[in-house]
Amino acid sequence: MKICIIAEGSYPYVTGGVSSWIQTLITNMPEYEFIIYAIGAEKKAKGKFKYKLPSNIVHIEEIFFDDFPDEEEKWGHVYHLTMEEREAFKSLLDSNDPDWDTLLSVLSGDKIDSAIHFLKSKDFFDIVHEICLEKYDQVPFTEMFWSLRSMILPLFLCMKHPVPEADLYHSVSTGYAGIIGSLGKHLHKKPFILTEHGIYTREREEEIIKARWVKGYFKDLWIQYFYNLSNGAYDLANQVITLFQRNKEIQVELGCPIKKISIIPNGVNAEDFLHISKRESGESKGMNIGAIVRIVPIKDIKTMIQSFALVKEEIKHAKFYIMGPTEEDEEYYEECIQLVENLKVKDVIFTGEVNVKDYIQDMDVLVLSSISEGQPLVLLEGMACKKPFVATDVGNCRGILMGEQDDLGRAGIVVPVMQYVEMSWAIIQLCRDEKLREKMGAVGRERVIGFYSKKQFIEQYQQLYKDMVNNKWLV
Known part of the structure; x- marks a missing residue:
């Protein structure tokens, strides 16, 4: 069995917490092969791992939010989006119910050649212009355009990056990692499980409220955007794991179907x-x-x-x-x-x-x-x-x-x-x-x-992996 673990801002670049949890999980399952899809902020961290990687990690796929070419000549390209595709992109930016099925399909296909090109396209310009006319006519268009562009650039970079083929996709947070797990399921028709240690959206919300770089009238947009990412992962995951009862209750409040959620606490020896x-x-x-x-x-x-x-x-x-x-x-x-x-x-x-x-x-x-x-x-x-x-x-x-x-x-x-x-x-x-x-x-x-106990924690994940790969999916 080959399992792709998708981690954002943690393993293998940061020690402790979620990273330690991933290292423990992998080292205690030598019978499985693992791929690490590591999402980081800055390319300078590339290859600088804080852990001695276990021998059953067969591949590491690294992607960084600052690693993209600056191709100014591509401004104004037209992608000839269908009405459904156009509305899907618009739904990600101005609603609380994005059309993830269409978004996953169009961004993983050949129609859009790169995230950067699309965000410089006439299609994206027109979508933002329409949103401004409908909802934000008092906000300067230039500010709205660049804010929305910076908001979704990391997501689109991830979604245009290759997702390695595996038997199962396991994201260890919602956010960008959760959407990449969803994309792996969409592309390769394999099960996707999500483990949420903390509540990602609540953490991002606290950061945005305090952030000086986000102007007041854009804070709600950013917060809703991260809730959209999490709800997308909740909807598309076959199984959602949390660590304790209160987190389960919060996940349900946020929109995760209760039938998907199981509790597997952390464990130590x-x-x-x-x-x-x-x-x-x-x-x-x-x-x-x-x-x-x-x-x-x-x-x-x-x-x-x-x-x-x-x-x-x-x-x-x-x-x-x-x-x-x-x-x-x-x-x-x-x-x-x-x-x-x-x-x-x-x-x-x-x-x-x-x-x-x-x-x-x-x-x-x-x-x-x-x-x-x-x-x-x-x-x-x-x-x-x-x-x-x-x-x-x-x-x-x-x-x-x-x-x-x-x-x-x-x-x-x-x-x-x-x-x-x-x-x-x-x-x-x-x-x-x-x-x-x-x-x-x-x-x-x-x-x-x-x-x-660590023994119980490992055994529960071993059983979960077996059930998922043997098609005992929750839908």
């Missing part, structure tokens, strides 16, 4: 962490607080730093280790360094990318301050090491730490997003109560063993 020893600690000996995290805005490192500044006032010998790569967003990393300097807080250590197992045994408390998550593997790994957590109330963090299927008790403390004072109080409470740390740590490990 608790035995891999048996060697982690208990550190002798105490407030007088010093407390080590740690975060295993990429240094990027969505992880909200600044709230961690602000909270530790308050912790340091109360726990004089505390140290804060921020463990993870710093190069993904170097500007944000520099802002974090500057915040540490501005706050004059000592003992904040950015380790860079490390083998977490070399550090985690020396941590007393672990922290997660993300503003958006799915079901974080870092929580499960930390819990397998008997480490208590302070985590923000995002994704499935509350369910993991408080328990959804058991009455074992708490494995950590949940705090509101971006509230560094509440986060500091929680960390101080754990630092000052060794018995509470031990109790939460024991609960966490027991919960991971009982409900979040």
Whole structure:
């Protein structure tokens, strides 16, 4: 069996999270061959993989949004679209119900030779002009044209890029990856499954609302566009996998048919962490607080730093280790360094990318301050090491730490997003109560063993793959 995994902005260029999940899935299924269709933002990342690729990856197809020729001479070409094709393109731009069947057919065929040429064509100009006359007559046409063009260029680049033939297509998010999974199904008549770790549309919506590069009256357009991409993937997928119940409820609210959705939680092998020893600690000996995290805005490192500044006032010998790569967003990393300097807080250590197992045994408390998550593997790994957590109330963090299927008790403390004072109080409470740390740590490990095993996670996907390829499709 040959499986094409489609990943956007993650594997194999970024470590942790979804990337770690993909690596685990592939390495634990040596009986299958895998193709990676990797979607990235910048061509400079080409071939720069953060993982040693397993031997059962037989091909990597890379596509980057900034990798296209500038062919000015092609302005004004006429493609002679049918009325149905014209309306399909228009539906992608100005409705909440795009005609994906027609879009997939025309963009995967020979009629349109390239994404760039089409976006410089008279056909595209006329479609945008018609939309402006009907709905946006107060918006300058030039602004609308270039905004819509930049909005759909990445999608069209992906859809005109070759999709390798496989027995099954597996997208690990909606968005562009979800549409490419749909295209693989359309082209090769093979099943398509979708795993959604977080809710892609909600994350994009938050980014667009905050974005300075999107003018106010275009924000709604961009947000609706990403909802359209996700709903297209929901409609065309044979099976949709989510990681926990609340995400399933959100997917249904967004329009995914409930009969398609199954829950397969993340899993870790608790035995891999048996060697982690208990550190002798105490407030007088010093407390080590740690975060295993990429240094990027969505992880909200600044709230961690602000909270530790308050912790340091109360726990004089505390140290804060921020463990993870710093190069993904170097500007944000520099802002974090500057915040540490501005706050004059000592003992904040950015380790860079490390083998977490070399550090985690020396941590007393672990922290997660993300503003958006799915079901974080870092929580499960930390819990397998008997480490208590302070985590923000995002994704499935509350369910993991408080328990959804058991009455074992708490494995950590949940705090509101971006509230560094509440986060500091929680960390101080754990630092000052060794018995509470031990109790939460024991609960966490027991919960991971009982409900979040890697063995169960792998077996469920193995069965899903077999069912899909054996034509047990949901339609």
